[in-house]
């Protein structure tokens with residue numbers, strides 16, 4: 182009992198001394214008062230706040246460095262958002278006290294206000310002044326806007342202009358992070374940039390290859406840029422800096438961009454909101470074919486030649502396909518036998534070209550009707566077709582062979598003919614074959630001749646003839662002709 186009474190008395194003495202502002206020798210300068218209090222607002226950057234992202238908005242706290250020893254509670258607290266009471270701790274709440282917005286706020290400017298009195302009952306019921314704090318803040322729940330201006334979705338571009346350009350903006354809390362992904366073909370190769378230093382999936386740009394395999398070797402390129410605090414950012418990348426286009430083959434890309442603003446609104450919240458464009462890079466020339474005439478065996482047995490589907494109409498047709506519209510198809514038609522070229526109206530010694538007519542666009546049929554039966558003679562011809570896509574890539578193909586000119590002789594029988602005997606030989610001899618003073622056993626006479634039908638048009642008369650040859654089967658009895666064709 183004696184010891185407890187002494188302790189109580191001592192504490193009362195100390196309390197009285199401290200309340201009077203005095204300090205015992207060797208003791209701290211603690212005073213019986215409530216330390217000064219502040220409201221520490223914890224709203225996001227530049228007072229921007231995003232519903233659901235930052236729940237807390239501020240905290241009542243002591244200003245450090247005070248010698249006051251009391252530990253107050255906040256009392257008579259009122260916490261308002263835009264003049265409406267918001268959810269607040271009630272009654273005696275120890276300081277520090279966090280405060281949070283308790284409802285979804287619309288976009289734009291808002292005001293937070295708090296008032297309270299600080300009381301410390303353990304410190305003799307000491308009560309501090311009423312406090313009041315106000316804060317203007319802004320709600321931003323809008324994702325950054327992304328506009329990919331180039332290329333357009335689902336277009337075909339050339340290697341002369343493989344630029345990806347976009348604008349990313351956030352007019353409220355401003356941009357936090359922007360990353361760009363690029364996939365080649367099936368997605369093996371891609372690069373990604375992060376402009377704010379936030380953690381991202383990839384932190385380097387990888388080199389891609391635009392070829393049939395779409396395989397990806399890697400080339401690391403520094404890729405982190407700090408765009409600072411900006412509302413909008415314009416980017417333009419030349420894919421030639423990142424992709425090897427040396428294969429000359431067509432390939433596809435997907436470019437996608439996602440961004441966060443500084444309070445965490447994300448364009449990539451769902452797959453549907455992914456901002457991306459698909460496009461193709463055209464490197465390859467058109468695939469061109471000639472479908473008529475064909476290089477084929479002559480059904481009449483005249484060897485390998487150029488066979489028109491309709492020999493009376495030597496129309497040249499084909500197809501030319503490309504990723505891009507086929508801009509032009511042209512031909513050279515060469516009469517190899519006479520070493521001359523068709524210029525659309527007549528034959529020329531110098532090389533000439535004629536344009537084909539294109540039907541359709543990316544899957545283009547083409548034809549040339551300027552060649553007529555009457556201007557073609559029999560001989561070796563070479564037809565070379567060229568196709569050019571809209572980016573200037575050119576391909577060629579050709580068909581070459583013997584063209585056998587056909588004449589319509591009608592069905593009238595030849596009733597008259599001219600027989601020109603060209604040679605008679607005593608075929609039993611190896612020398613002196615033209616002697617027809619026959620010796621025993623020499624009874625075989627060979628003959629070659631040509632038979633020309635009468636009543637033919639003048640232009641055909643030198644062309645239509647039968648070359649025939651034969652021998653007599655018995656003395657004085659010619660055998661039937663055994664060779665010959667017109």
Ligand SMILES: [Ca+2]
Pocket residue numbers: 321322323324325351352353354355442446
């Ligand atoms: Ca925003």
Ligand SMILES: [Ca+2]
Pocket residue numbers: 463464465466467503504505570574
């Ligand atoms: Ca092409």
